[in-house]
Amino acid sequence: MVKAKAAAPGNGLDMASLDMAGLHLGSLEHAAGYVMRRAQMAVFNDFAARFAALDLKPGQYSTLQVIASNPGQPQSALGAALGILRPNFVAMLDGLERRGLARRVRSEQDRRLQAVILTDKGRALLKRAQAVQSAQEARISDILGEEGRDRLIALSLRLWREL
Amino acid sequence: MVKAKAAAPGNGLDMASLDMAGLHLGSLEHAAGYVMRRAQMAVFNDFAARFAALDLKPGQYSTLQVIASNPGQPQSALGAALGILRPNFVAMLDGLERRGLARRVRSEQDRRLQAVILTDKGRALLKRAQAVQSAQEARISDILGEEGRDRLIALSLRLWREL
DNA sequence: TATTGTTATACTCTATAACTATA
DNA sequence: TATAGTTATAGAGTATAACAATA
Secondary structure (H helix, E strand, C coil), rough: CCCCCCCCCCCCCCCCCCCCCCCCCCHHCCHHHHHHHHHHHHHCCCCCCHHHHCCCCCCHHHHHHHHHHCCCEEEEHHHHHCCCCCHHHHHHHHHHHHHHCCCEECCCCCCCCCCEEECCHHHHHHHHHHHHHHHHHHHHHHHHHHHHHHHHHHHHHHHHHHH | CCCCCCCCCCCCCCCCCCCCCCCCCHHHHHHHHHHHHHHHHHHHHHHHHHHHHCCCHHHHHHHHHHHHCCCCHHHHHHHHHHHHHHHHHHHHHHHHHCCEEEEEEECCCCCCCCCECCCCHHHHHHHEEEEEEEEHHHHHHHHHHHHHHHHHHHHHHHHHHHH
C-alpha cells in the first residue's frame, strides 16, 4: 500500500541517507512542528483529491460539520469554534448559502444574530462527504494501523487543547 | 501545565459537552486531518511567539536547517527537499541573503546552478534558533510525555511519507 | 531540447481596522 | 457603550506560465 512519492533524480549526489528529493532534512525530521506540517499537508492533498468530485474544500467540509452539530447557532459562535475570524467567515457562509447548502436566519430574540442551519441539500451533501471522509480515515488506518491513527488523533487533540 | 485557552461566553447556550468556544465540534474531533491541522496551527503559533525575538519564521528556520545539513547544494534541490516550489524559493533565499545569513555561489561546473551556503552569521543564528526549538520540543514533551512526542513525530513522519 | 533560476501573476488564507445595526 | 455581522484591505503562502542563461 506504500506509494512511491517521487523518483530520485539521476544526478551525482551523495545517495547515503537522502530523502525523496535527494537531500537529507537532518534534525528537521525530529522537529515536531515541521513533521506535523508536512503530514498535515499530505492529508489535505489527499482530501482535496477525494473531495474534488463534491466540490468541497477542507474548510467548507468542517463548516458543514459544525453547523450540523450545532444547528441554529449564531454564525460568530460557529466561526469561533472553527477558529475562523469573523470577517473571513462571512465569505465562507456566503459561498455555502449561494450553493443552497446552508441558510442564515435572523434571530427574533436578538436581531444582531444570524442563526445558521443546513438545508436539505446541505445535509445530503454532508452525508456523502462523510462517507468520503470515512474512506480517508480508513486509508490512514491502513498506513498507521487502527491504533496508530487513534493515537495520532489523541496526541494531536491534546497538543491543540493544551499548548 | 494546562493553559486555559478562552473563557466560555456567558450566554445561555447548552453547556453540556461543549468545546472552549462554546460549541461542540462533533465528529470533527475524530477527523485526522482536522485535528492535525488545529494541532499544527497551535504549534506554529507557539513557534512564532518563541522565534519573534530572532525574527525567524517557520519557513526560514527550516530553510536554514536544510542548508546547514546540505551545504553547497543547488537551490532547486534545497527547495525540492523542503517542498517549496522553485519560483517561491527565490524570494525566500533573497531574504536570507539580504540579512547576511546565507549566500548563493554560482557553480563553476554547471553555471546554471546556484550553490547555497550559510554565512558565519547564518550559522550563529541557526545555533541560537536550535536552542529555542529545543525548548519548544521540551514543552511538547511536558504535555504529551517524551514517549508521546516521539510517537506523534513517528506517526506524522510515516503519514507524510506514505500517504 | 531540457534544466536552473527568475519574473510576473493569481488565488487562497489569514489578519486588522472600521462601519452598520442592534442591544 | 458593547456586540454581531459586514466591508475593505493587506499580508502570507502557494500555484502556473513564460523568459533568459546555460547545458
